[in-house]
Each structure stands twice: as C-alpha cells, then as structure tokens.
Amino acid sequence: MGAGIGHHHGPGQGAAGGDGQAQGRGHGHGHGHGHGHSHGLATAGGAHRGRLRIALSITLLVLATEVAGSLLTGSLALLADAGHMATDAVGLAMALLAVHVAARPPSERRTFGYARAEILAAGLNALLLLAVGVFIFYEGIRRLITPHGIDGGPTIVFGVIGLVANSVSLVVLMAGQKESLNVRAAFLEVLSDAFGSLAVVAAAAVYLVSGWRQADAVASLLIGVLIVPRTWQLMREALDVLLEAAPRGVDMRQVRRHIEGLAGVEGLHDLHAWTITSGLPVLSAHVVVSQDVLDAVGYEKMLHDLQGCLGAHFDVAHCTFQLEPAGHAAHEPGMCR
Structure with a gap:
C-alpha cells in the first residue's frame, strides 16, 4: 500500500503488504507491486505456541508444588518463588492468548490485524513482574527485621524440584527467545525462576548448617533483585514497539545515506521505520x-533498486516507497523531514 501524491505518512501508516512491496508515483503516474492479504500476519510468537504450552504446564505444576512446600516448611523464599511462578503462569497464559489473537486476519479498520496483541501481553507481563518484585522486597525486609525459622530439609527438596522443572522449561523456550518478545519474556521469567529456586536451596542449606535465620529473607531479596531489572528491560522493549521507535539494529542515519547514495535519488523525506510486532519491521x-x-x-x-539496497544492508524487508519528482514535497502539508 503506497501513499498517493499529496498525502503524508505518519509512523504506522502506509506499510507494505508483503516483502518487497512498494508503490511509486510521480506526476500522477504510479507503478505498484502490492498483493492483497486476507489471512492473519505470521508473528514470531505464533511459531512457538507449542513451546509456550509446555512451559505453562510445567509452571503450573511447580507452582502447586511450591505452594504446598511453603505451607509445610514456612519458607518465605519458597513462597516468594511460588508467587513468581504464579506471575509466570499468568504471563504465559497471556502470551498464549495474545498469539491466538494476533493470528486473526486483518480487517478494513485494523489493516495490520491484531499483531500488536503480543506486545501488549509483554507489557502487561512486565507490570505483573514489577508488582511481584515490590511484594517480595517488602516481605524480605520484614523478615530481616523479624526473622522466622524454616524447615530446611523439605525446603531444599521443593527448591530442587523447582530448579529441575525450570531447567526443562528453559531448554523448551531457548529456540524462540531470540525471535519473539513474547517468548523472550517467558524465557527470562523462567530463567529468573531457576535462579530463584537456586536461591531457595542455598538459603535452606545455609540455615541447616549455620542456623542463620535471616538467610531465607536474604534469598527472597535476591529473587526480587533478579525480577526488577528484567522487568524494566521488558517494559522498555514493549514501549519501543508501542511508541513506534526504529527497530533495534537499524541505524536510520545509515538508512538515509544508503538511499540517498542510489543513482538518481535527489532527496529523501518522511522516512519512518517501526515494528508492528516481533519479527515484523x-x-x-x-x-x-x-x-x-x-x-x-x-x-x-x-x-527494485531501493528494495535491494535496504534488503542487503538492513533487517527491514517490508518497505513502502513513494517516488516523487523534485519540487513535489512543497505540496505535502505537515511533512516530517
């Protein structure tokens, strides 16, 4: 879908319907390469739906085990990790729902379909993690002031169960975490859980050996430290997509230089790059x-020269170009240079 003469593209408008599609216009003469699409966009997260289901099943199983273990042992670190697992379960469920919604076909009103649903799910996941991190910090500080004893042996057993299960989930999600923000969020959650389970085991071991009652609270605070920075990173990446920032790894100054360096190109304006969802710049x-x-x-x-130039140097395959004669830009109100 290309722009017509005299029309301005804001960010998020006028995207091509497929790889290498573009439309050119000059003095009313156009040449298009568009293809209609009635199906949904193939998002990066959709390819890993089965992996997300497996990870969710494992998370729910470990959650139930750790809640039972916390009630039996009185371990705050185990309860903190169970709370984190509950957040993971909600996040994984949201990720799966978002993948389903994102697969819905585009409509006349939503021309890109619901692909951004995965990014919204990642943002909500980050908010949930932040809430859990704050709660763990609060409880950890309270336990430092008023420490409680724990049943070290069973706590170690439940912690090891969580560590093994999280390790399996990490292997399952490894393949998709570089392709999808949704899957990466799930991977980082499980990774943090694995560290949390390790902290639970270490705290229980320290308590058994030394009798230091604050070990459980310190382990809880360490889990919180793992959650908050990761939450901030997830939030930043989700906001970058929602605010239509240039895709990571795409230097817009270099893009401009490459286009302006093509033979016959006299100028460039209204240059925009953004991400619809993970894997779709x-x-x-x-x-x-x-x-x-x-x-x-x-x-x-x-x-073809323009498309080939960008495709060879940048990770942006979906492009829309409007070709103009010199002087035409003066007729475009509100132009963003």
Whole structure:
C-alpha cells in the first residue's frame, strides 16, 4: 500500500503488504507491486505456541508444588518463588492468548490485524513482574527485621524440584527467545525462576548448617533483585514497539545515506521505520528521484533498486516507497523531514 501524491505518512501508516512491496508515483503516474492479504500476519510468537504450552504446564505444576512446600516448611523464599511462578503462569497464559489473537486476519479498520496483541501481553507481563518484585522486597525486609525459622530439609527438596522443572522449561523456550518478545519474556521469567529456586536451596542449606535465620529473607531479596531489572528491560522493549521507535539494529542515519547514495535519488523525506510486532519491521519513505533517471530506467527498476539496497544492508524487508519528482514535497502539508 503506497501513499498517493499529496498525502503524508505518519509512523504506522502506509506499510507494505508483503516483502518487497512498494508503490511509486510521480506526476500522477504510479507503478505498484502490492498483493492483497486476507489471512492473519505470521508473528514470531505464533511459531512457538507449542513451546509456550509446555512451559505453562510445567509452571503450573511447580507452582502447586511450591505452594504446598511453603505451607509445610514456612519458607518465605519458597513462597516468594511460588508467587513468581504464579506471575509466570499468568504471563504465559497471556502470551498464549495474545498469539491466538494476533493470528486473526486483518480487517478494513485494523489493516495490520491484531499483531500488536503480543506486545501488549509483554507489557502487561512486565507490570505483573514489577508488582511481584515490590511484594517480595517488602516481605524480605520484614523478615530481616523479624526473622522466622524454616524447615530446611523439605525446603531444599521443593527448591530442587523447582530448579529441575525450570531447567526443562528453559531448554523448551531457548529456540524462540531470540525471535519473539513474547517468548523472550517467558524465557527470562523462567530463567529468573531457576535462579530463584537456586536461591531457595542455598538459603535452606545455609540455615541447616549455620542456623542463620535471616538467610531465607536474604534469598527472597535476591529473587526480587533478579525480577526488577528484567522487568524494566521488558517494559522498555514493549514501549519501543508501542511508541513506534526504529527497530533495534537499524541505524536510520545509515538508512538515509544508503538511499540517498542510489543513482538518481535527489532527496529523501518522511522516512519512518517501526515494528508492528516481533519479527515484523517495516519502513516507509518519500524518495525524490530525477525525472531523467525515471524516464531512463522506469519506476520498476528504481523500486527494485531501493528494495535491494535496504534488503542487503538492513533487517527491514517490508518497505513502502513513494517516488516523487523534485519540487513535489512543497505540496505535502505537515511533512516530517
């Protein structure tokens, strides 16, 4: 879907319908490469739906085990890790729901479909983690002031169960965590759980050996320290997508230099790059091209050159270009340079 003459693209508008699609216009002459799509967008998270289901099943099993263990032993660290597991279960469930929603086809009103549902789920997941982190810090400080004894032996047993289960989930989610923000959130949650389970075992062992009653509270605070920085990182990445920041790894100054370096390109404006959802970066631009070059090579060749230039150097395959003659930009109100 390309822009028509005299129309301005804001961020998030005028994205191409598929890889290498673009539309050019100059003095009313256009050449399009668009293809209609009636199906849903294939999001990165959707490819790992089965892995998320497995991780959710393991998380629910460990959650039930740790709650029972905390009630039997009185371990705050075990209860803190169970609370984190509960948050993970909610987060994984939201991730699965978001994957399902994101697979719905585009409509006349939602032209990109519901692909952003996965990013919204990741943002909500970060908020949940922040709440859990605050609660663990509060309880940990309270237990430091008023320490309680724990049943060390059973606590170690339940902690080891959690550690083994989390290790299995880490292996399951490893393949998808680099491709999807949703899956990465789940992976980081499970990774933090694994450290939490390790902290539970260590605290119980210290208590058994030395009798230091604050060990459980210190382990809880360490779990909180693991949660909060990760939560901030998840929130930043989700906000970057929602606020339509340029995709990570795409230097917009270099993009501009590459486009302006093509033969026949006289200028560039309204250059925007953003991410619809994980694995779906898009770009749009108004490119001022010499009329002599357009007459010599044609719109088709110019569009292919632009697409090939970006595809060879940047991780942006979905592009929309508007080709313009010199002076046309003056007729575009509100232009963003």
